[in-house]
Amino acid sequence: MELTGAEILTRCLAEEGVEYVFGYPGGAVLEIYDAIFRQDKFRHVLVRHEQAAVHAADAYSRSSDKVGVALVTSGPGATNAVTGIATAYMDSIPMVVISGQVNRPAIGLDAFQEVDMVGITRPCVKHNFLVKDISQLAETIKKAFYIAASGRPGPVVVDIPKDVTQQKAKFSYPASIQMRAYTPAQKGHPGQIKKAAQLLLDAKRPLLYIGGGVVLGNAADEVREISRMLGLPVTNTLMGLGAHPGNDQQNIGMLGMHGTFEANMTMQNCDVLLAVGARFDDRVISVPQHFLSSPKKIIHIDIDPSSIAKRVKVDVPIVGHVKDVLADLIGAIQQSDHKQADITNWWKQIEAWRAPNSLHFDQGSDIIMPQFVVQKLYEVTGGNAFVTSDVGQHQMFAAQYYRFPEPKRWINSGGLGTMGFGLPAAMGVKLAHPDADVCCITGEASIQMNIQELSTCKQYHVPVKVINLNNRYLGMVRQWQEFFYGNRYSESYMDALPDFVKLAEAYGHVGMRIDKPADVEGALREAMALKDRLVFMDFLTDQQANVFPMVQNGKGLTQMDLPPHMRNLQIAPPTPVNERDYGNLC
């Protein structure tokens, strides 16, 4: 029996086990929407803006082990999706975005709602396809899912002309796919792994530095095992939150621009660094010249060879799937007849750095501190909630004070820093985990970038909790204007804010306003207890609160701006610029 292209597409998605498609209809995809109407294998979620569809699909994927799927129409539908695609690309999230295209004979003729989707998304996808022939449709979809989820994951765009969706062909779905040009690595090089084991055992000041790759590669167990085995201090990137339990004694917190004092000091002073699924991002190590203090030896495990030696030179590069490589590394350490060097003094030093508690803040009785809200949320939810965030100060507070015990619970736009991510992401997570608590920590500026999704949440009964840390400023912009622009608050003040409580109610949800510290915990408890309602909590927080510690752009990791209670602390002098030549790497 012959099927239309649209039917073939829906059958392919069903074959891939797709549960939800997030999308928005339009002229070029009407045939597909009609086929969706006539099937019952997966559900479609009608968002209010295509950007939100992609973020929701992205977060659905981040919180589960599945590939997220979004569907948009041609032209403006496609361009609206681009921010979401770029967000997923920067964080290596497996996702398939299907976009409609105008009829093949009209391509290139500036037809109504035409845009070169393959061209426009080329720099921000892992790969993309234009399906020119219905005979290739099924195989292309198979390839798209395979490419998205294997190797270093990423978004794949499939652009389908409308007349292809209307044509008919026989349907057969390939069981597997072979691509001669695409064979992602899996196993690490045994010799390199042996070398790494040796280095780690000899290290007097070792450090395990983990990133989003550990979360994506499901390697949290292996990370825990190797850190236990060698008693390693563990620091994580923003993307690696939860990959090692944030409440574990060996976890010294997030590092980098807003990392803890102890994490940054440990990073800078370690002698052997085991980097796993982390890419030495500029928000993590600042500039390479300051980062490297000699005799630091770096072992770098990553599935993507191009992530290795991109920003810093590496002594032992290991390309492979982090889970497999770590398992092999654990084996190599166990088999080694070498005794591990004594690292008690190293831990003493780390504890001394940890003692002043660089995340300490003062919660008085008058004004709510944003940190306090996150801390209370952590207590109220017992650390078990999925937390999505937008981008800005609230994101950093969420990262610093919600001590994720598990991976895949922290859902945020790390690489691209996309405001408007939080609410649609919460939607995607809640659909993937209907019984879990899902909280979106946001700010009054970020939430307004995709606030229309409150409507989608109503339509599909998605009872997430929105925690709006409302300081009436673009908080991070204000902080930078204070630090670098002489307090000239150019366009960072949000005037004419909506009444968020009424707004939430207008969309059919529960709104709450909290302006006293004493009410924070009670409000959170009340909101979390309303299991089947979306609750929008508008916390009026301190307008002056800043994120500390902070490493300013261009400075070394140990040159932190510290919170007030640590300003008189004697800090080690800035590490000298390393002798190794990094001239061309930054």
Place this chain on the structure above:
Amino acid sequence: MRHILSILLENEAGALSRVAGLFSARNYNIESLTVAPTEDKTLSRMTIVTTGSDDIIEQITKQLNKLIDVVKVIDLNESDHIERELMLIKVRATGKDREEMKRMAEIFRGHIIDVTEKTYTIEMTGPGHKLDAFIKAIDPALILETVRTGASGIGRGERILKV
């Protein structure tokens, strides 16, 4: 340093723009780029001349390998190789210049492939610096038009790039 990269890639629509886009997006330099299908119609062979430190060339190679369409990449600089470029150059050839131009073309082993009363069109192949030398050797006022391809390169001897 100058490097010459040789790439086998799937002969598919958009493959060239993925490679070119990679260079522009990542701020790498392309000096020249030539591409054409190979004896296997499903594969194209591309030669890119680029400059950069060893670290940058390493990154370029890794990033190229990451592209789904790219089957293989080698840096021809790593061992002996041959490079050729093709130039078509149209020159004014009248009076005493006519005989002189013919002699020059012969010295550089070029072929005159089109003749009019006033012009010669010379075809010349060789490494880029030889073509440069020819241009330098003749009177610039006589050059009417120059067309050059980018370099094509191949390893010497047994070294081959194949799937």
